[in-house]
Amino acid sequence: MVPRTARSLCDIRFLLLLAAAAFIYIQVRLFATQSEYADRLAAAEKAESQCTSHTRSLIDQISMQQEKIVLLEESKKVRDEEYYQLKTLVRALEKRNLEALISKNEVPVAAVVIMACNRPDYLQRTVDSILKYHSSVSSKFPLFVSQDGTNPDVKSKALSYSQITYMQHVDLEPVHTERPGELIAYYKIARHYKWALDELFTKHNFNRVIILEDDMEIAPDFFDYFEATSTLLDNDKTIMAVSSWNDNGQVQFVHDPETLYRSDFFPGLGWMLTKSTWEELSPKWPKAYWDDWVRLKEVHKDRQFIRPEICRTYNFGEHGSSMGQFFKQYLEPIKLNDVHVDWKSADVSYLREDKYLVLFRKIVSDAKPVHGPDAVPTAHNLDVDVRIQYSDQRDFERLARQFGIFEEWKDGIPRTAYKGVVVFRYNRTQRRIFLVGPDSLRQLGIKHS
Numbered sequence: 296m297v298p299r300t301a302r303s304l305c306d307i308r309f310l311l312l313l314a315a316a317a318f319i320y321i322q323v324r325l326f327a328t329q330s331e332y333a334d335r336l337a338a339a340e341k342a343e344s345q346c347t348s349h350t351r352s353l354i355d356q357i358s359m360q361q362e363k364i365v366l367l368e369e370s371k372k373v374r375d376e377e378y379y380q381l382k383t384l385v386r387a388l389e390k391r392n393l394e395a396l397i398s399k400n401e402v403p404v405a406a407v408v409i410m411a412c413n414r415p416d417y418l419q420r421t422v423d424s425i426l427k428y429h430s431s432v433s434s435k436f437p438l439f440v441s442q443d444g445t446n447p448d449v450k451s452k453a454l455s456y457s458q459i460t461y462m463q464h465v466d467l468e469p470v471h472t473e474r475p476g477e478l479i480a481y482y483k484i485a486r487h488y489k490w491a492l493d494e495l496f497t498k499h500n501f502n503r504v505i506i507l508e509d510d511m512e513i514a515p516d517f518f519d520y521f522e523a524t525s526t527l528l529d530n531d532k533t534i535m536a537v538s539s540w541n542d543n544g545q546v547q548f549v550h551d552p553e554t555l556y557r558s559d560f561f562p563g564l565g566w567m568l569t570k571s572t573w574e575e576l577s578p579k580w581p582k583a584y585w586d587d588w589v590r591l592k593e594v595h596k597d598r599q600f601i602r603p604e605i606c607r608t609y610n611f612g613e614h615g616s617s618m619g620q621f622f623k624q625y626l627e628p629i630k631l632n633d634v635h636v637d638w639k640s641a642d643v644s645y646l647r648e649d650k651y652l653v654l655f656r657k658i659v660s661d662a663k664p665v666h667g668p669d670a671v672p673t674a675h676n677l678d679v680d681v682r683i684q685y686s687d688q689r690d691f692e693r694l695a696r697q698f699g700i701f702e703e704w705k706d707g708i709p710r711t712a713y714k715g716v717v718v719f720r721y722n723r724t725q726r727r728i729f730l731v732g733p734d735s736l737r738q739l740g741i742k743h744s
Contacts, residue, residue, distance in 0.1 A: 401434050404522045405503035405567055406495050408439040408462075410487065415448040417510045417612065422456055424512035432518045433458065436505070439495065443487035464490045473582065481583040489580045496570045496577075503528070505567045510612025513539075513565070514632040517607045521567050523638035524555075524601055524646075528569060533648045535572060535598035539565035539607035542710040543700045545628040548719040552634040554604040555643065556718070557651050560708050561589045561600055565608035590705040601646055602711065604720075605632040625701060656739045659716060662729050671697045674721070674728060682729035684736075691717075694730055714738040 407425070411418045418440070429438065440453040441462040453461045464487050470479040488506075495504050505521055507513075514520075517539060524537045540562040541549070563586045581588040588594060609631040613622045645654055662680035665673050671694065674681045685691040688704055695702040700719055701710040709717050715732025716739075736743060 403437055403501065404432075404435045404518075404525050405505045406439060406499065406501040407436050407505045407507065408441050408491055408495060409507045409509055410443070410484075410491065411440055411449050411453065411509040412443045412487075413446040413449060414509055415446070415452045418449055418452050420611070421507065421509050421511055422452075422459065425507075426456075426458065428513065428515055428518060429458065432522075435522065436518055439491075441487065441491040441494075443483060462491065462494060466490075477583070485581055485583050485585045488585055489577065492573055493577060496573045500570075502570050503567055504573070505565070507565055507608070508610075508612070510610055511565060512609045512611065512631065514607040514609075516632060516636050516638060517565075519636070519638035520603070520607050523641055523643055525567070527601070527643055527646055528567065531647050533598055534646075535595050535600055536561065536566050536568040537601040538562035538567075539603065541602050541604060541606050542625070543717070543719045544604070544606040544630060545625065545699075546630040547628070547723055548700065549605045549630055550720040550723055550725055552603075552605045552632050552636055553641065555646055556602050556604065556711075556713060557599045557646060557648075557655075558602050558711055558713050559595075559597075559599055560705065560710050560712055561586065561595065562602050562711070563589075564610055566600075587705060590708070592706055592708075599648075599713070603632070605630055605634075607632055652739070655713065655716075656741060658727070659729055659731065659735075659739060660741045662727065670694075678726065680727045680729070682731050684731045684733070686733055691730060691732075698728065 409418065409421055409425075422440070425438065429436065438456075438459045439462055440456075440459050441464060442449050442453060443464045443466070445463075445465060450461070450463065453459060466483065466486055470482045472479060472482065492504060492506075495501050503525060520539065521537065528534055528537050534557075538561070542560075542562060576589075576594075606629050609629055610626050613627075645651060658680070659682060662682040663677060665677070665681045665683050667673075670683045674683060683694060685694055688707075688709075691704075691709055692702040695709075695717075698719070700717065703710055709715070709730075709732075711717050711719075712732070715735040717730040718727055720726065721728050
């Protein structure tokens with residue numbers, strides 16, 4: 296039997312052995328943990344070093360960019376100051392030119408602005424045509440050229456004329472078309488028109504403005520025509536504008552240089568409007584296609600336009616934004632008036648709405664009605680005024696095609712129409728052809744025969 300003392304000593308040794316093993320295990324684990332921590336710490340220090348280096352690089356780049364921004368701001372200040380000085384100079388020149396062009400004792404009839412962009416040769420032809428007839432009325436019709444953009448040749452050409460006040464529209468805003476494939480030129484043109492008309496009506500405070508484009512020649516009585524109709528435009532609020540253009544003014548369709556018409560269709564191409572009308576149009580001016588916009592019923596609101604039988608402008612612009620559309624067929628054959636008309640003695644009061652309706656009703660009523668599929672051949676063989684009724688747009692286009700006049704409609708209105716009636720001369724004679732809409736006789740107060 297083992298003594299108790301010996302057995303206790305053996306237990307103690309066993310416990311010490313276990314404790315030593317546990318201590319050694321703990322030391323091994325501690326060493327492994329310290330080693331792993333040291334590796335992580337080294338990796339963290341390396342990452343921190345890289346981050347610090349990258350941060351310093353970014354700080355250096357930001358510092359360089361800030362220096363560039365400061366330089367750009369200083370450059371901008373210099374340019375702004377130069378721009379302000381140039382703008383002040385231009386205003387002073389405009390004021391001096393206007394004082395030279397306008398007699399202090401005579402209120403101008405209308406400012407005349409030529410809208411230009413990048414065609415110096417066209418601009419010269421237009422200005423030279425105007426200056427032929429302008430000297431005797433220079434104080435009544437101060438001349439402006441409004442250039443859209445920075446074409447140096449156009450600017451140089453415009454500034455070469457002492458009789459003209461030069462304006463420049465520089466628009467750096469990007470153009471965003473509303474539909475794919477649209478030409479941005481139509482958007483830029485609309486912006487230019489709004490800017491130029493705001494300048495003339497608001498800044499220069501003209502009561503009327505005549506708008507021309509840089510591809511037009513004018514007739515000898517151009518200025519007298521607009522002066523004669525200016526009072527009518529002021530006093531008859533059913534007239535929105537006066538135009539020098541007839542879409543069906545080709546040589547074979549006109550005869551009388553003294554005849555003027557009212558029309559529900561805006562002709563454009565050399566037209567005069569008042570300040571009050573512009574104040575209505577300017578706030579809602581469209582982004583593009585301004586001329587078609589004016590032709591909308593919701594815009595002209597049943598107001599009408601005065602147009603001549605024989606054009607007082609000739610459009611020679613075969614090359615431009617519209618890329619020669621209609622030029623050969625409709626524009627090139629236009630007759631420009633070359634007959635002297637004494638507009639100073641002319642009575643144009645018959646164009647007032649109340650008088651004109653009575654007058655037009657009579658001439659349409661007196662025209663011989665022609666019906667049936669042979670209406671056009673029959674009209675060719677008659678020696679009196681005739682009227683042919685069309686049933687709808689397609690029927691009108693068929694008749695227009697046979698006679699050779701404009702077929703186009705805008706917002707339900709044929710070009711040149713009054714109450715749906717399109718009138719033109721037959722083969723350069725006094726005879727008139729009336730194409731009459733399905734509701735025209737009722738609007739005119741004519742009973743069906």
